[in-house]
Amino acid sequence: MKFPLLAIVSFALTTAGAHAQFDMIVEKLQSLGNPDFTADHMVLNRDGSGAVLSGNFHIKSDTVEAYADKVELDSNISLLKFEGNVSIYKDGLIYRGTRASINTETKELDASNMRSSEEPLFFKAGNLNSRTIDDIKVIETEESIFTTEDSPDPGFHFASDRVTIYPEDRVVFRNLTAYAGDTPVFYLPYLSQPLQDEMGYTFTPGFRSNLGFFLLNQYGTTLGDNSLIKYKFDLYSARGLGAGFDIDSFRWKDVAEEKQNSFGKFKFYWVYDSSPEEKVQSSEDRSQIDSSRYRINLQHRVYLPGPEESSVYVDIDINKLSDEYFYEDFYPAEFRDDPRPDNILSLVKHVDRGELSIATRFRANDFYQTDTRLPEIALDMVRQPIFNTGLFYAGNTSFGVLKEELADQEELRLRTQQDNLLARVRDPVLAANLDPAATRTTLDLLRTQLFEPEFNRFHTYHEIYFPKMLDGAFSVTPRAGVGYTNYSSVSGTPDPENSGRVIASLGLDTSTKFSRVYDTVSMPGLGVDKIRHIVQPYANWSFVSADSLGDEFKGIDRLTLSTRPRPLDVTNYTAIDSLRDWNIVRMGVYNRLQTKRNASTLNWLTSNTYFDGFIEDPEYDRSFSNLYQELEWNPLPWVRAELDAQLPVFGGDFDFTEVNTRLTFMPVDYLNVTIGHRLLMDHPFFEDSDQMDLRLYARISENWGVSLYERYEFDDSTLETQQYSIHRDLNTWVAAFGATIQNNRGAKDYGLVFSLTLKDFPSVRIPIDYDPTPGGSR
Structure with missing residues (x-):
């Protein structure tokens, strides 16, 4: 313990018995845990009952730190009393006021009439104490005033007869009255309010043209020790009512980062839809949609036996919907991200430099076209050295029982077209008006579209690499691979020409690198302090020979249309x-x-320019691809530009133009702007598009802000999306109002959202979205 000179003099002037008295004081304070204190003056009581320390008193121990003008220790009742400008830090909280006391034996704090805070709350109590119950810190107050506004005169506050605070968990109020200024606005006899985000009660009123006016209500609370449950009860003026709950598990949130996705999510939501026939797109056929509509989703990862020591886990992804339009109507954000959710169960084992998996993909929603895998076993090996030979190996092997099934409504539509056309062919009168060649082509196309391939497939492929650096500057990596694919039990499609086919490949990757430093280049306005230019030309050759499966065979893992180059x-x-x-x-x-x-070194500008030359084109019989250009510019922390383009500089029948650009910048500290543009012209399969989008957020003042998002299609002069929001900071509250118009080319969708949220109780998210479920969750 430390004492300044004046304290030592005061101690020396006391009687000889003061030594024993001082030892007793030290023993009492030691119970606080290694105390270290200072004061300008210390006087021992004549009757030996304690001491008074005054003048800039400060004590710091393992359990508490405090400042005060004066402190009195009453050793008879083991009480440490603080007076004058008292500040106490204990159990993660700071208390301020004029008086307080600590029991040196029980370590309980009496902070009556002091002010304190437990994020996001600030409070003052007539009687306050802090204690530990079953290793859980608990703060109890009486005659308390609470607010989320750090102000001596808050615009909104709560008054409660008795409050129990469980820090970082919840606050329990009894006889709670809410005040706006000095005016009471509501009363609750009991309220348990969690402190975490997405917990407690929230509501969102709004409007969408297909839903009518809606009021979304949610109450979040803990479920056990590691889960959060959010109850939902929603009202839609044009559709009816909805109810459900979400459960999020955070059991392994504190494990290593690479295993933090050991999680669990379960969602159930049901709507009694009074108007299921209400369309978002004018061409939709909703005649078969039932009034009882729902979603059931389960995403879960389970490590066996646990994430701390396991390399085995089970992934569960189950999504059951009542109909194909449910997401589009009630969860449009999720519909945009994943309009046809999968259903997959997989068991995964991490092996040395690879992964072994057993996966099952099954059909839970018959209104989606789906490929099933019942099951598929796969072993994937990442690139790895082969002993000390300088060679590297990578490969994969899999076996699956695969099947593709059409959506029920799509299959019915195609079969109806086929039957109607065949009926016309069989009728001599109607057949006379048909073009035989066009009819055969149409019937062949319908027959192909109705294929539902089913087969067992074994596939294995292995590749060897030999990377070398020549003369320290020229990188050369030759590679060679061989594989084999076998198809058995084929049905639903014509048999492949080669049920067992061999795949052989050769390749060569080459590159070199040059660099130069320009020490004298300096452009502070563009964030440049010296420049290093790195040029890396490269050429990659790839040759593949694979036995043909034939034009009639319809595979399952097949190419989908894309504007991007193939690997x-x-x-x-x-x-x-x-x-x-x-x-x-x-x-x-x-x-x-x-x-x-x-x-540190910053990539100020990066550019990748390349093209493909086809000696043999597997898709379109081209000689050259487009010229691809990928560019990224990061001149300043508040400016970022991106370009992704391909141009038909070499000519050809399948050439097209695609240019995607995006610029994000913050010219001033109150304005953030993002401008994007997408141009697609002359693609052989995709429609032309000339689309621009604009995102903007502006802080007009300390209390006002506006945001907007617009997307315009120049090709047909359509303003596809308009979203506008205005935000008002009301000190304790944040108010937001948003409106949207969605042009679906035939039917317009209108939306309104209003939000009034108490700051940090719960948190507010801005800018708001017309979507009732912004970001896909609520």
Whole structure:
């Protein structure tokens, strides 16, 4: 313990018995845990009952730290009393006031009439004490005033006869009255309010043209020790009522970062829809939709036996819907992100430099076209060295029982078209008006579209790499691979020409690198302090020879239409059933401009320019691809620009133009702007598009802000999306109002959302969205 000179003098002037008295004081204070205190003066009581310390008193121990003008220790009742400008830090809280006391034996604090806070709450109590019950810190107050506004005169506050605070968990109020200024606005005899985000009661009123006016109500609370449950009860003026609950598990939130996705989510939501026939798109056929509509979702990862020591886990992803339009009507954000959710169960085992999995994909929603895997077993090995030979290996092996099923309504539509056309062909009078060639083509197309392939497939592919650096500057990586695919028990599609096919591949990746430093280049306005230019030209050759499966065979893992170039490495090619002969050379140059910033190297500008030359094109019989350009510019922390383009500089029948750009900048500290543009012209399969979008958030003043999002299609002069929001900070509350118009080319969807949220109780999210479930969750 430390004492300044004046304290030592005061001690020396006392009687000889003061030594024993002082030892007793030290023993009492030691119960607080290694105390260290200072004061300008210390006087021992003549009757030996304690001491008074005054003048800049400060004590720090393992359990408490405090400041006060004067402190009195009453050793008879083990009480440490603080007076004058008292500040006490204990159990993670700071208490301020004029008087307080601590029992040195029980370590309980009496902070009556002091002020304190437990984020996000600030409070003052007529009687306050802190104690520990079953290793849980609890704060109890009486005649308390609470607010979320850090102000001596809050615009909104609560008054409660008795309050129990469980820090970082919940607050329990008894006889609670809420005040706006000095005016009481509501009363509750009991309220348990959690402190975490998404907990407690929230409500969102709004309007959408297909839902009418709505009021979304949610109450979140804990479920056991590791789960959060959010109850929902919603009203839609044009559709009826909805109810449900979400459960989120956070059992393993404190484990290593790579295993923090050991989680559980369960969602159930049911709507009694009074108008299920209400359309968002004018062409929809909703005649079969029932009034009872629902969603059931379960996403769960379970480590066996637990994430701390296990390399085995089970992934569960189940999504059952009442109909294909449920997400579009009630969860449009999720519909945009994943309009046809999968149903997959998988068991995964991490092995040395690889992964072994057993997965099952099953059909839970018959209104979606789905491929099932009952099951599929796969072993994937990442690139790894082969002893000390300088060679590397990568490969994969899988076996699956696969089937593809059409959506029920789509199959019915196609069969109806086929039957109607066949009936016309069989009728001599109607057949006379048909073009035989066009009729055969249409019937062949319908027959192909009705294929529902089903087969067992064994596939294995393995590749060897030999990377070398020549003369310390030229990188060369030759590779060779071989694979085999076998199809058995084929039905629902014509048999493949080769039920067992061999795949062989050769490749060569080459690159070199040049760099130069420009020490004299300085452009502070663009964030440049010296420049290093790195140029990396490269050329990659890929040759694949695969036995043909025939034009009639319909695979399941096949190519989908895309504007992007295909991967050249067979190990990255997931469309196994579309794998065919190719011979391609990809040539390009990678540029980087680097500068110094904050004692580190920053990629100021990066550019990748390349194209494919086809010796043998597996898809469209091209000689050259488009010229691809990928560019990213990060000149300043508040400016970012991106360009992703492909241009038909070489000519050809399948050439097209695509340019995607995006610019994000904050010219002033109160304005954030993002502008994006997408141009697609002359693609052989996709429609032309010339689309621009604008996002803006502006803080008009300390209390006002506005935001907007607009998307405009120049190709047909359609303003597709308009979203506008205004935000008002009301000190204790945040008010927000948003409106939207969605042009679906035939039917417009209108939406309104209003939000009035008490700051931090719960938190507010802005800018708001017309979607009743912004961000896909609520």
